[in-house]
Amino acid sequence: MKKVININFQGQVIAIEETAYELLKQYIESLKKYFSREEGGEEIVNDIENRIAELFGNRLKLGINIITDEDVQSIISSIGRPEDFDADYQDFDYAYGAKSSQQKDSAYEQPKTESIESEEQRSLYRNESDRIIAGVCSGLAHYFKIDPVWMRIIFVILFSVLFWVYLILWVVLKPKALETNVTKRLYRNPNDRFLGGVCGGIAAYFKIDTWIPRLLFAAPLFLNLMGMISIPVFPWNRFLDNWDFNWNINMSVVVVYAVLWVIIPRANTVKQKLEMMGEEEYIKSIRETVSDNVANVKSKTDESDNYTKSYVATGIADNSEKVTMDALPPEPPRNIPPKSSVNAATGSGNSGCLSALGILFKIIFFAFAGIFAIAMTGMLIAFLVAGTKFVPLKSLFIEYGYENSMLWLSVILLFAIPIVSIIVWIVRRSMKAKSRPVIGIVSIILWVIGIFSATMLGFKIAEKFNVESSTENVQALTSFTGNKLYVDMADYSSDYYSFSRNFGPGSDLDNFPYYTINEDSLLFSNIKLQIVQSQDSLYHVRTISSSSGKDLKIAKQNTEQFTYPLQQQDSLLLLPEFFSAPISQGFRVQGMIVEIAVPTGKKIEIDERLDDYDNFISNSSVRRKLKKSRKTEALDWDYGEEYILENGDLNKTVVLTDSI
Amino acid sequence: MNIENTQSQMRKGVLEYCILAIIRRNEAYPGDIIDEMKNAGLQLLEGTLYPLLNRLKNAEILNYRWVESTSGPPRKYFTLTEKGDKFYELLESTWVELSTGVDEVIKGNYKKEENEPNNSEQ
Numbered sequence: 214m215k216k217v218i219n220i221n222f223q224g225q226v227i228a229i230e231e232t233a234y235e236l237l238k239q240y241i242e243s244l245k246k247y248f249s250r251e252e253g254g255e256e257i258v259n260d261i262e263n264r265i266a267e268l269f270g271n272r273l274k275l276g277i278n279i280i281t282d283e284d285v286q287s288i289i290s291s292i293g294r295p296e297d298f299d300a301d302y303q304d305f306d307y308a309y310g311a312k313s314s315q316q317k318d319s320a321y322e323q324p325k326t327e328s329i330e331s332e333e334q335r336s337l338y339r340n341e342s343d344r345i346i347a348g349v350c351s352g353l354a355h356y357f358k359i360d361p362v363w364m365r366i367i368f369v370i371l372f373s374v375l376f377w378v379y380l381i382l383w384v385v386l387k388p389k390a391l392e393t394n395v396t397k398r399l400y401r402n403p404n405d406r407f408l409g410g411v412c413g414g415i416a417a418y419f420k421i422d423t424w425i426p427r428l429l430f431a432a433p434l435f436l437n438l439m440g441m442i443s444i445p446v447f448p449w450n451r452f453l454d455n456w457d458f459n460w461n462i463n464m465s466v467v468v469v470y471a472v473l474w475v476i477i478p479r480a481n482t483v484k485q486k487l488e489m490m491g492e493e494e495y496i497k498s499i500r501e502t503v504s505d506n507v508a509n510v511k512s513k514t515d516e517s518d519n520y521t522k523s524y525v526a527t528g529i530a531d532n533s534e535k536v537t538m539d540a541l542p543p544e545p546p547r548n549i550p551p552k553s554s555v556n557a558a559t560g561s562g563n564s565g566c567l568s569a570l571g572i573l574f575k576i577i578f579f580a581f582a583g584i585f586a587i588a589m590t591g592m593l594i595a596f597l598v599a600g601t602k603f604v605p606l607k608s609l610f611i612e613y614g615y616e617n618s619m620l621w622l623s624v625i626l627l628f629a630i631p632i633v634s635i636i637v638w639i640v641r642r643s644m645k646a647k648s649r650p651v652i653g654i655v656s657i658i659l660w661v662i663g664i665f666s667a668t669m670l671g672f673k674i675a676e677k678f679n680v681e682s683s684t685e686n687v688q689a690l691t692s693f694t695g696n697k698l699y700v701d702m703a704d705y706s707s708d709y710y711s712f713s714r715n716f717g718p719g720s721d722l723d724n725f726p727y728y729t730i731n732e733d734s735l736l737f738s739n740i741k742l743q744i745v746q747s748q749d750s751l752y753h754v755r756t757i758s759s760s761s762g763k764d765l766k767i768a769k770q771n772t773e774q775f776t777y778p779l780q781q782q783d784s785l786l787l788l789p790e791f792f793s794a795p796i797s798q799g800f801r802v803q804g805m806i807v808e809i810a811v812p813t814g815k816k817i818e819i820d821e822r823l824d825d826y827d828n829f830i831s832n833s834s835v836r837r838k839l840k841k842s843r844k845t846e847a848l849d850w851d852y853g854e855e856y857i858l859e860n861g862d863l864n865k866t867v868v869l870t871d872s873i
Numbered sequence: 874m875n876i877e878n879t880q881s882q883m884r885k886g887v888l889e890y891c892i893l894a895i896i897r898r899n900e901a902y903p904g905d906i907i908d909e910m911k912n913a914g915l916q917l918l919e920g921t922l923y924p925l926l927n928r929l930k931n932a933e934i935l936n937y938r939w940v941e942s943t944s945g946p947p948r949k950y951f952t953l954t955e956k957g958d959k960f961y962e963l964l965e966s967t968w969v970e971l972s973t974g975v976d977e978v979i980k981g982n983y984k985k986e987e988n989e990p991n992n993s994e995q
Contacts (some may be wrong), residue, residue, distance in 0.1 A: 223946040242962065244920070253927050260923045266901060267945035276946060293920035 217279055223266035227273070227281040235483050236285045237265070240294070248297035250777060261292060337642040339382070344580075345476055347383045355391045362399045362464070365476040376586055378635055385639060393488070400489040409474040417490045420421070433466050459760035474571060475578045477822075609726070609735075609800035612676050619670050626663025630656050677801060683759040683767035683834040683843075684775075690752040693784045697816035698752050700809065702823050703780055703787035709736055726800060729793070736791035739804040742826035743847040744817065747810035748863050754779055754786070755808040757839070759832035760794075761801040771798050777805065790821065804830040811858045816866060818829035821853040884916065889925065890968055891915065893953065893961045896935065902948040926951060934960050 229237070244261060248254035268288050269280055280408040340351035343361060350368055354361035368375045379847070397418070405423055412426040480489045566707045593871030611620055634656040690698070710728040726735035747753055759776040762768030777792040792805050807826065811817045850856055855864040888993055895901055895909050910917045929935040934979035937949040953961060 225945060248924065251924060251927070251930060255928050257923045258902065260927070261920070263948070264919065264923075267904060267942070267948075268943035293917055295920070297920065345950045522985060694930035 220295045221270065223262055225266050225270065225271050227266075227604060228278060229285075231280060231483055233282045233285045235487060236282060236289070240285070240289050243295050245421055247750070256301065263293070270556065274806050275706075282773050322731050328558045337386055338391060340391045341388045342390040343478065344867075347379075348738040349379050349382045349386065351389065352386060352389075353382075355555065356395055358394050360395050360398045369472055369476065372582075372585065372589070376589060378639075381639060386642075391799070396488060397491060398485070398488040399477055400485055401474070401477050401490060410479065411470060411473045411477060414477060414489060420491075430466055430470055434463055435797050437463055455565065466864045471578065473575045474574055502831065504723060569594070606800075608796075610677070611670075612799070615669065616673060619666055619673075623663055623667035623670055626659050627667055630660045630663060631721070677763050677799070679763055680765045680768050681759065681761050681802075681832045681834045682765055682772055683757050683771065683832060683838055684772035684840055687753055687755045687757065688779065689755060690781055690786065692751065693781075695784050696814070697818065698784055698786055698809075698811070699818050699820070700786045700788060700823065701820040703789050705736065705790040726794075726803070728796070732873050733796055734793040735796050735798065735800075735803075737803050737805070738791050738825060739802075739828045739830070740792065740826045741804070741806045741828050741830050742788075742809070742823060743806065744809050744819075744850055744856075744863065745847055746858060747812040747815075750776070752786075752812065752815070753810040755806075755810065756810070757806040758792070759805065759830060759835045760798070761832075768801070771801055771803065774798065775803070777807075788826075802832070804832060804835070806830055806835060811856075811863075813858050813861075816855055816857045817850075817863075818855045819850065819852050824852045886969070887918065888915075889929075890961075890964045892925065893929075893934075893957065893964065896951050897953050897958070897961055901954050902940070902950045904948070929957070933957075937962045943974075967976070 218230050218231055218234060219226055219228050220234060222229075222494050233393045235791035241262065244258050245254075248257045251257060265288055271283075272280065272284055272302040311333075337356050338352045339348040340355055340361075341348055345351075345365065351361040351366040354364040357364075368379060381717055399418045400414045402409050402413030402417050405416070407413075407427065412430060413423050415426040452620045478485075509511065607617075607620070610615055634653070637652065707729065710732075726737045728734075729736060756777055758772040758777075760768050760771035762771055771794065775792050779789075780787040786809075788807060792803075794803055809817065850863050855866045857866050858864075886973050891892050891910065891913075892906055898907075900933065902908075903919070904924065907917060907919055930937060930951075933954055935951045936957075937951045939947045939989065940950050942948050
C-alpha cells in the first residue's frame, strides 16, 4: 500500500502516490539545476511542468485516479533526463545560428561557468539544515561530498585534536541551509528498530539483515551476562578472566551505540528513506507490500479522493521543500491492512519513551563532551609543559648531528604540516580562495616524508639496542675481625639532575639515568643485589655490568666503562648509590648485578637503605653468565635483618618474639 | 566511431527545420509538435524540444500566445514571426539543396560503379 497525497501542480489538483511525488520532485529539481545555466531556464522548466501536468491530466481522463510511480517514470522517460539530452543540448548551441556569435561564446564558455558554479557550491558553510551541534561536520561533509555521519565519526574519534578545529570552524563559517549532495546516507531506521533504529539503519545501509548488526552490538553484553551467571556452572569462564576488562567492553558497546544514536539522524521523510535504502530497495520494499495488498488498494482507490485530505501546496516547484511528513495528511485508517509493516508512516506507539531516552542520551552526550573538552584543554597544556620536560631525554637516544636533524625534521613534518595545512585550508576557505590542489599534494608529500624520516629514525634507535653484552668482575673482600658483614649504601654526595614528569603517579622515571652536575656522566640506579653461598672462607663481591649496543663491541665497551667503586671499612661494606657511565653512551638499558658471596658460618646484614636495589635485569648475556657460573642458587633474604649462612641457606639469627 | 552518436547528429540537424515546418503549417503547441514528430516516426526527446523552442522564441523567430485548455494548464501555441518565415525559407532551401545533393551522392555512387567501365572504354 502507498500513501496518496494531493498536490496542486500547475493549478491542477492531482492525487499522486507519495513515492511518485518524490520521484517527480527530484526530477524537476534536476531539470531546474540543468536549465539554470540557460537564459530563460525557469520558463523552460515551467513549460515542462505544464506538459507534465497535461500528461497527468490525460491519464486522469483515462480513468486512472492516482498518479503512480510507473506513470511518473514513463513521463520522465518520454521527456528525458538531463543526462539523456546533454549531448543534444550542447550541440544546439552550435547548430543554432540566430544569435550565433553570442551563443557560440556561451557554448565555449560553458565548461568554465560550470566550474565556477561548482566552485561556488563547494564553498564551506555550516549546514543549518542537518546538524547535531553547529552543523560543522555536516558542512564539511557537504564540501567533500560524503555522508555527514562519517565526518561526525571522524570528529568523535579524533575529538582531542579536532575539537579545536570544530570551534574555529564554528566561529569562522557562515551558516547556510544546504541540500544533501550524497545519494546514499546512513540513517536511523524508524521502521526497523529496537532502541533507536541504529542497527536497522546500518542494516539498510549495508543491505544486510538487521540481526547482524544487532548481534554485533548485543553479543558482548550477552556473553558477559552469561559469564557472570554461569561461573560456577562453566569453569571455562575463568579463561575469560578479568571482569574489569569485560565491563570495559560492555561500556564501550553502550557508548558506541549512544554516540551513533546521537550522530546518525533519523530517516523521517520519504526522501531520507530513499537515501537510506537506495531507491530500488525502497521501491521494491514498497512494491512487495503493494502486491500483497493490491486488491485492497484497488478497491479503495475510487474513494481515495474522499478520504485523502487535500494538501494544497502553491506548486510543486516552489513549495516542494515544505512538503514534509508533518505537513502530509494522516494515513487513511481504512487503508491499513493489519500486516502492513513497511510503509511511510513514522508514528508508532512507544515512540514517546524512546524519544525521551534519545533526548537523555543527547544531554548526557553533550555534558560529557563539555567536560571532556575542558579536560582536553588542560591536557594539551600539560602535554606542552611535559613535552619540554622530556627534551633532556632526547640525548639519551639520539646523537648530535645527523640523527638530531632527522628528529627535528620528523617532528616538524609530522606535527606542523597537518596543523599548518588545516589552518591554511580554513583561512583559504573562509576567504573563498580558489582551491589549489597543489597545496594539498605538497603537504601530503611532506607529511609522508615526515613519516618516512620518523620510521628511519625509529629503526636507527632500535638498532642501538640490537645486541646485549655484559662484563663480570669479582673482588674478594679483605678479611676482617668478627664474623658479620654489614652492607650499607654510600650516598652520592654531589647534586644530580633527574627526570621527572611532574604529573601522574610515580613522577620519577627510575629507569632513566640521572645526569651528574657537570653533565659528563650518567648515573644509573638499575641495580640488583643478591646473596649466594661463598665457595671458600672469604666474602666476595661479584658485579656483572650489562648494556645493549648497536653491535657486540660497543655493548661490551659500554659495560667496561662503568664505575662502581666499593668501599670496605673493616666489616662495613659500602655500596655506591649509583653506578656511573660516560654520558656518550646514552641510554642502552644499562644495569648491574651485585652479588655478595657469604662463607658458611658467617653472618650478613643488608641495610634497609639499599632496598631500591631490587631491579630486574633482563639482559640475556647476564642471564647466561649467572646460569653458567652459579653453583648455588641466589638466596632469599630481607633488608634490615641479620642472617647467618648455614647448610647453604640464610637463616635469621634473631627470631622475633611475637611470632612465636 | 559510435553509430548512435552519428545517428543522433544526423537527426539533430533537421530537427529544427521539422519543428519550424510544423509550426508554419499550423499554429502548434509543444504537445502537437511531439505527436506529429512521433507519428512521422521521428524520435524526439521532449526535454530537448522545450529549450529549443525557448531559444527560437528569444531569437524572435517564434511567437506564442496562451490558450486555455480543457485537459490541463493553459498551453503555449507557437507561430512563426516574419523573421521566422525568412529563417524558415533559408532553411528550406538549404534542406532541398542538401536532400537532393545527398540523394545524388548516394545514387551517384551506384551510377559511378556502372559508368566506370564505360568511361574507361571511351
